Each structure stands twice: as structure tokens, then as C-alpha cells.
Amino acid sequence: MTPLAEELRAAVGAANVLTAREACVAFECDGLTAYRRVPDVVVLPANAAEVQAVMSICHRLHVPVVARGAGTGLSGGSLPVAGGVLLVLARLNRILELVPRRRLARVQPGVTNLSISKACAVHGLFYAPDPSSQIACSIGGNVAENSGGVHCLKYGITLHNILEIKVVTVAGELLVLGSEMGEAPGYALTAILTGSEGMLGVIVEVTVKLLPRPERVELVLGAFDDIGACARVVGDIISAGIIPAGLEMMDGAAICAADAFAKCGYPTTAQALLLCEIDGGDADVTHQLERVIHVMQAAGAIYLRVAADASEQQRMWSGRKAAFPAVGRLAPDYYCMDGTIPRRRLPEVLGRIAELSQEFALPIANVFHAGDGNLHPLIMFDAGKPAELQRAEECGNRILELCVAVGGTVTGEHGVGVEKLGPMCTQFGSAELEMFHAVKRAFDPLALLNPGKAVPTLARCADYGALRVHGGQMPFAHLPRF
């Protein structure tokens, strides 16, 4: 037994330190299974004090630490590193405090996203961010990745819905960032920690903001025979002064795939489909619903339907939520991209993606969070055919370059992890990348926290990558992906 393992066992109990390969193999990857490495040591602390103890030991011995939540990440952010400790926060899974009157919940990082909304539903409250993996993903991971979901345009991303976080530094100190009120003196460190992918500290507690559930929710489905017309409707709805709770778009390929998979009654002859969810007070929803219908009609919708009740809403959503696995049945493999673009460039970018699809002779299905311009183009290919994988990769890179060229970003919600280190080089210049490394040093001078992730070294800035799914097998295949 190494001195490290011995010290860790003393800190968290022998049963909570794993070193046997057969025990550690379960932690070899996150939701991005293309990247794997069996960790040397896995530590499962029970509380924040034990996390502090683990960090102190590793800091003193100069051992790298990778924090891991539920392991549902899509960019390899919690991929173990050689010679390092994998710090699994799954045992910190308690809701510490739920205070309806203060509209907040104080939770440990291993609590799942959905369980927060479930716990406060009885009080008429909910936690807004809803990443697709919400049934399994943990709130600590949500903060580390600054997770989104389908309701971001109106309700914001994780950062907008957390008030205070407790963070253990690389040296084992406990920091409290933000406050119950959201405001705090000094620099906006909650913001810099949120989405920092475990590079700056270990999140050990999160106070989330709870919102009153809206009085009424309506879902409109509009279909169009021209994808450009559908894309313009997105802007028209917003121009009408409406901020939908969700505004999701699919192209013809995705519509057919989703309908075949989920049997959700989509008009399969349409070239594009828009799902528009409106919520709020009864009178406001009535008013906005009328306007949305009017906008869709004026844009030449070939099909228009308002869900009659909650069960029909669920059915309408089911196709969209099953879009990834549905597309996964059309081809042996697909790449999922996560670029975000200014909304107004949508028609143009879609046109360009169609051209790239032709150019590379690879079919592409598009599903996206149209309201906030977050695209998930799915490039279909067959890794079994010679050079097709390489062609798909290159096509994906061209799409991300396109996103950056029109003023967007290479990742809207999946994070950089190990997967998008290459594309990061397209988006940022060397001065910005160097500043990111300097920010990291301010928190972690020895580079022990999740080393090598999230920000590429300047030397690395040659490669590119993208989420690859083989044989339609999504990691966590039972989770809806959207």
C-alpha cells in the first residue's frame, strides 16, 4: 500500500478508498466513453470536511485530483489522470436544507438535479435548469459545467440559478462564494468557479434558487416546408416581445427520425418544426399564445397545433427529447456538436451546414435550442468504412469553425473537457488562452486540479475533436438527450 492510499484511508475510512483495478474500472470514463483511463485511486469522501482532508493530503504530496459527480458529463471533464486521485462526490448526496419561504435549497454536490425540483414541488416551487440528464446528473457537476437545458432563454443557465457555493481549494481550505442573497463583497468568484470544469476548486455545497411554478403552461407545434422560414419565425416570436420558456427546432431529417422512434405524431413531410412552450400567468399566456399562433401562420406554417393537455404536451416533447437516440438508429455512428451562434445567423448557418453535408457526403440531422442559438448538429457516418471517421471529424470541425466565424462559440453547454481542447484554439487567441492558464494558477499554482482539461496548451492547439457515438450507443442510453 502506498503512503498516499494509507493517508487517504486514515482520512475517509478504508472502505472509501479504492485501489483495486476491478473496483476502479467503473470510474474509467464519464458520459463521453471514447476517452477512458482506469483511475489509480478512487476516493469517496462522506462530507466537506473529508474533502478538505483529501485535498490537504494530495496537495502536500503533489498528487493531481480529478473531481467527479455523477459521471454524466459529455466532454470527458472527469476523465481520470495518470498518477492522480479520482475524487468521487457521490456520497455527498443530501439536501441539507429546503426553505420554501426563502425560496432556496442548500444541497450537497452529489444531489441529483431532478431531485431538487421533486423535493420542492409540494411547495409549488421548482429549480429551473434542466439538463437532459437531469434524472442522473448531480448539482455539483451542473455547477462545474454551468449546465443548460431547454429552458435557458427564459430561466437562464446554472449560474443564474445558484446563490452561494462552498468550494474546497486545492490546499484544502473552505471558501464560501456568493451568499443567500446572491450578492457578495469582492470579485464575482461564483461566476468564475461556475463552468470551470473542476480546474479551480471542488464544489462541496450549493445553495440554489427556487422559483414559483408558473400558473399555466402551453405548448405550440408549428411545422414549415422551408427551414429558412422556420428559422425566421424564431426571431419573429422574440420580436413580438415574447420570451418563450422553451423554443426548440428540428429539421426534416430529425423530424422523421424522432417520429419513427417516439411515434409522437410529427408532420413527417415538413422540412422544419418548432416547439414553442409559453408559461406564466393565465392572462399573459393567453395573450402570448395568440401572438405566437399569429406569427407562425403569417410565416406560412403548414401545420399548427396547440397541445390540448399535459399528456399531449408530453407526447409533443417526447419526439424532441428522443431525437439523439432516434438519429442514432439511422446510421452506425454519429457526432454531436454543441456550437452556439447568434440567432439571426440561423438560416445562413443551416444553409451552410447543408452544403457541408453535401460536400462531405455525410447526412446531418439538426436539433437545437433555437431560442438561444445552441445547435446540436448530428453528423451521421459509419466508422467501419475507410476514412469516413476522419471525414466526419473534419466536417464537425468545419461546423465549429463556422460557429466561431459567425460570432458564436464551440460549446454552448457540454463543456470543453478533453474533447474540445482542439476547437478551443479556433475560438481564442493565444493571449486569452494564456490568461486562462494564469487564472488557473491563481487558484491552483501547482496545477493539481484536473490537469490538462478545459484549456488547451498553446502546443496542443493543432488538434480538434467532437463527441463520437458508436453503434447508436449513447452512454447513459436510458436518458433522454436534447
Next chain:
Amino acid sequence: MDRDASAELSARVKAAAAARTPLQLCGSGSKAFYGRVVRGEPLLLQQHSGVVDYDPQELVLTARAGTALSRIEAQLAERGQHLPFEPPHFGAGATLGGMIASGLSGPARASAGPVRDFVLGVRMLTGAGQVLQFGGRVMKNVAGYDVTRLMVGALGTLGVILEVSLKVLPRAPGQLTLTFALNAAQALERMSDWALTPLPITATCWVDEQLYVRLEGTTAALAHARQRMGGEELNAAEPFWMSIKEHTHPFFQTAENLWRLNVPAHSAPPDVAGRTLLEWTGAQRWLVPDDARADLHRASARTGGFATCFRTAEPRAEVFAALPAALMRIHRELKRTFDPHAILNPGRLYADL
């Protein structure tokens, strides 16, 4: 005249860095009262102005930091949009850069969120005069650390803000302000009750034994809320909220120290005698203590919050609440990272930043 002055500003900062000359970052000076006193050569930023891009459909506005806030708000209003966090100006020429640097939000903060939530991207100068760009003009962006939002509230101690992209939102079709005669404790209770409901409340304020509640929505929604909540309708509502946001309300007309308390919304009033005005469902409280020497830092900390000596009769040593040692160390490291020669607004936020 709008122009891009980033090249000369960069040259000025580079020269100052080489000579180790401290710089005092100056917008319009509308918020010069806020924070600690800075001694340094003035770096004038108002010249670097102009709206670079605004597309209402996009809900994004990009402007140079010297642009007057009033101009930005007027341009948004023409298209039925606004800055949802209602930034206080505190002076006719208030600039976009000052809004970000001070990180102050107005009455709508409790419902819309703080200024920080609406910042999407920034172009900035480091203390070495290097031009860097972070974030972007899109709503969702998780590439790289969120340096953009780190600039919010940093009072210019981490960089010179050159250009900012903001998320903007449509204005509600109508608004209504209701008033209720209540004491402070009753008002806090009532505000907490309402906050649990989906009522379209966008601002609350309690002053002079009156609770003011602003609602926004369609005519029908407002009528419904009115029926449910009771109260009296306030006629001159807009000037009232303006006077709260801009501190022109008689409450704020004082030569004494004005403290801002950010405390849990439900907490009991601090044990310090003085006049109080409540905002943000009780989470922001303004206090003019009877005893000018009163130290609200300690009293606020006891309630789980913190205090800021917002406006002072005389310059004060510590304006902002003290930070724990481990947190202060990270602040110092970040300061060193962005401003290696400590020339940008040194001491404005804390003595050693």
C-alpha cells in the same frame, strides 16, 4: 463623437505600466463616490464610445464602455426593450463601463436578476495594456473561464473595460404599482408571502410606513393581480421608482453616512437605530444610522449578510465588508494576474487590490 479609442487607451496603459504610474479609471464620474479613494493619473474613458451592434431580435446589444447609459436605454426603448436589472445612473452621463465596474442593479434586481447575469462578453485591457476578449454575443457559452463576469463589480481593479455585450429583454406591455400602509415587519412578511406565488411582481420598496409593489404584464394580468392583492394604485409610479433607483427620493437626501445592507430577506432589522428603506423583498436595505460612527459591517454579518458604506460624509478606510483570509489571498492572486503592476484603480475596492 463615437470612436474606437482602444489603441490609444492600450498605449496609455502600457506606458503607465512601464512607469509604474497608478491610473484612476474615469467614466463620467457619476459613481466616483462609490468605493475607496484612488490616487492616480486620470484615464479618461468616455471618449471610447458608440453602440457597435444592436439587433432587437437577437436580444443582444454590444457597445463601447464609454457609451452613455441613457443613450443605450433610449435606443432599446425605441424597440420596446430594456436593461431588465434597471441600473442606477447616479448622474446624467453615467456610462456602460461604470455600470459593469460598479456592478450595481436597481429595483428590478429581485425579479430580473443582477447586472452580472446579463453580461455576455467583454473586450478589455489588462494592467499590461494587452487587449483581450472573453465571452461573446451568444446566450450560452461555456468555453473557457467566465472572465467576463469577473469584471462585474471589480471597480476597474482587474482591467479597463473596452466593450461589453449584454443580454436585453422586451419590456412588459404594462405596469401597475400598488401601495399598502404597513410597518416594516408586516411589509417583510407580506413580501415573502407574495414571492412564493407566480404574481408578476418586478419591484418592491418599503419606506415611510408604506409598501410599494410594482407589477408588470398585460392589462388583464395586472387587473387579476390587483384583485388578488388589494392595495391602492399609485398614480405617479414611474417617478417614484426612478427616485428609488437614482436615490433622489427624500429618504436618500442626507449628509450622513448611507449604508447598504444585503441580508437574508427574512432577517430581523439590525440592532442599529436609524432610518431604513427596504428593497428586493427585504434582501437589500438602506440605512442611515442615527449615530454617524455606527459600524454596520458587524451588525450585518450577525444576520448572515454584509454591509457596504455606500455614501459617506467623509472618506472611509473600509467601504466594503472584510473578506476571510483565504478568499482575500485569491483576490490578490487574481489582481496580480490581470494587473501585474497594480496600476489600475489601486485601492478602490480594498486597500491591497
